[in-house]
Amino acid sequence: MKVAIIGLGLIGGSIGLDLRARGFARRILGSDVSREHADKALELSLVDEVLPLEAAVPSADLIILGLPVDAILETLPRVLELASGNATVTDVGSTKDLICKSVEGHFRRRQFVPAHPMAGTEHSGPSAALQGLFDQRVAVICNRDASDLQHLQRVEKMYSVLGMRLVYMTSMAHDLHVAFVSHLSHISSFVLANTVLDQEKNTATIFDLASGGFESTVRLAKSSPDMWAPIFRQNLSNVTAALDSYIEHLQDFRESLVEGRRTRGLMEQANEIGRILTRIQTPDGGNRR
Amino acid sequence: MKVAIIGLGLIGGSIGLDLRARGFARRILGSDVSREHADKALELSLVDEVLPLEAAVPSADLIILGLPVDAILETLPRVLELASGNATVTDVGSTKDLICKSVEGHFRRRQFVPAHPMAGTEHSGPSAALQGLFDQRVAVICNRDASDLQHLQRVEKMYSVLGMRLVYMTSMAHDLHVAFVSHLSHISSFVLANTVLDQEKNTATIFDLASGGFESTVRLAKSSPDMWAPIFRQNLSNVTAALDSYIEHLQDFRESLVEGRRTRGLMEQANEIGRILTRIQTPDGGNRR
Numbered sequence: 001m002k003v004a005i006i007g008l009g010l011i012g013g014s015i016g017l018d019l020r021a022r023g024f025a026r027r028i029l030g031s032d033v034s035r036e037h038a039d040k041a042l043e044l045s046l047v048d049e050v051l052p053l054e055a056a057v058p059s060a061d062l063i064i065l066g067l068p069v070d071a072i073l074e075t076l077p078r079v080l081e082l083a084s085g086n087a088t089v090t091d092v093g094s095t096k097d098l099i100c101k102s103v104e105g106h107f108r109r110r111q112f113v114p115a116h117p118m119a120g121t122e123h124s125g126p127s128a129a130l131q132g133l134f135d136q137r138v139a140v141i142c143n144r145d146a147s148d149l150q151h152l153q154r155v156e157k158m159y160s161v162l163g164m165r166l167v168y169m170t171s172m173a174h175d176l177h178v179a180f181v182s183h184l185s186h187i188s189s190f191v192l193a194n195t196v197l198d199q200e201k202n203t204a205t206i207f208d209l210a211s212g213g214f215e216s217t218v219r220l221a222k223s224s225p226d227m228w229a230p231i232f233r234q235n236l237s238n239v240t241a242a243l244d245s246y247i248e249h250l251q252d253f254r255e256s257l258v259e260g261r262r263t264r265g266l267m268e269q270a271n272e273i274g275r276i277l278t279r280i281q282t283p284d285g286g287n288r289r
Numbered sequence: 290m291k292v293a294i295i296g297l298g299l300i301g302g303s304i305g306l307d308l309r310a311r312g313f314a315r316r317i318l319g320s321d322v323s324r325e326h327a328d329k330a331l332e333l334s335l336v337d338e339v340l341p342l343e344a345a346v347p348s349a350d351l352i353i354l355g356l357p358v359d360a361i362l363e364t365l366p367r368v369l370e371l372a373s374g375n376a377t378v379t380d381v382g383s384t385k386d387l388i389c390k391s392v393e394g395h396f397r398r399r400q401f402v403p404a405h406p407m408a409g410t411e412h413s414g415p416s417a418a419l420q421g422l423f424d425q426r427v428a429v430i431c432n433r434d435a436s437d438l439q440h441l442q443r444v445e446k447m448y449s450v451l452g453m454r455l456v457y458m459t460s461m462a463h464d465l466h467v468a469f470v471s472h473l474s475h476i477s478s479f480v481l482a483n484t485v486l487d488q489e490k491n492t493a494t495i496f497d498l499a500s501g502g503f504e505s506t507v508r509l510a511k512s513s514p515d516m517w518a519p520i521f522r523q524n525l526s527n528v529t530a531a532l533d534s535y536i537e538h539l540q541d542f543r544e545s546l547v548e549g550r551r552t553r554g555l556m557e558q559a560n561e562i563g564r565i566l567t568r569i570q571t572p573d574g575g576n577r578r
Contacts, residue, residue: 118500120502185503190559191538191559192474195473205466212467213409213475216506219505247536257522267514271510272482273495274510277495
């Protein structure tokens, strides 16, 4: 199979690495608006060849849009038009509803499989690409009935080669759930960083005390604004709802502290998350699925 | 040297492991109000012998209080009284000001060295003890002028054997800084967990989507309420100030989202934390100290 990856950053690049290493793709074409990223991707052998989008898309069997979500929105209709009538087009965006709506009436909508592989690090660009990034993680596929079976199956096959477990939901449900479970984590982390940076004018103090839990909690604050600004914009209503709920819970926690009661109960409630997440690290040891 | 560790949890137990392995202590006595913890600590060879506090303290050269901060407050005066006139007493509490104030006029105050080794995991109890837990982390020593030099030096020696870098501040400054850099991280994590648990009644969804950043951001939500309730209580005014500042920053971030401007700038500001924390992972590569 010939695969074209449009956007050679952390996600696109990591997909290229594993699809080649695991024999899924005979040839991997890559395209990136940044000459620098394209050169780097070639140098790191993330792709076999770099071409302009217009040259890469028409000859590919599977086209993967590994772009920030604003660029997906802009590029997707054109890619569908350039693609051959048998080609499968998929994206990796962290928002799904607006992207799906943007091609609702497109004559090639059924060749498109909207997806969201939930893996990544706080780093970005082709140099951040990692082998095995997707192993044992989850990929969400949205609105499966709107895609033709052959295209759905091709994308399912790709993610199973990447080692991912598949989960299906509507694009609306996806955007609501990720607002709480993923996007809110990033905001809490960005804002925690800014709160501490505002308070501690002497950064040596932050450096000195960061091992007291701060380090892991602000890991996501290193994430790319270029990636996250359009995600928050496209998922605005869900994200603000999640943020409002978070602020409300924080105010309640504060009240419990001042009252001198209830705080322990709130923390015990929060501890439950440990039992849920343990199943992530030991997917075979759990009894849930 | 004979060391007595009062409280054989994650911190006390890990100190025992490394002080023995690195030859700092000839003999390590341990004491814990929980029979179960004491037995476990013996079984895991965290200590050589388990004794009641009244028996362990008087014969030791160095007594380490590895207790939750409310228990430190309660136990410290008695331990100072039981200790020999040459013994050094130190604690590992995450708050320092109230603990220092509680023994301000104590006739053995100068044998006490208030300290806070900033290392840990979200787990607790003797089974959570780890070798090397403290390596390359920071220990804060407070109000050094209030301790006699020989006692200060003994504690400094101990932490240097544990591989820690020492930082000095007043107990008041300590409590303010850790409210922002450490305690707030724990609250943001506890509350993030509760916000998501409230929203996602089907925990399978949390499990499925947690690799999108949530997992690392809520790690601290697994922390022990027994340990954290008294920390928040003892550091209430600083913790509520930190929480208020965090909520304010969250509200500002929310406004920026709705305005559709400024968000990128706020995220770029937050990215700065990456440059500060990188120095933690590569302490020799930095140029800061």
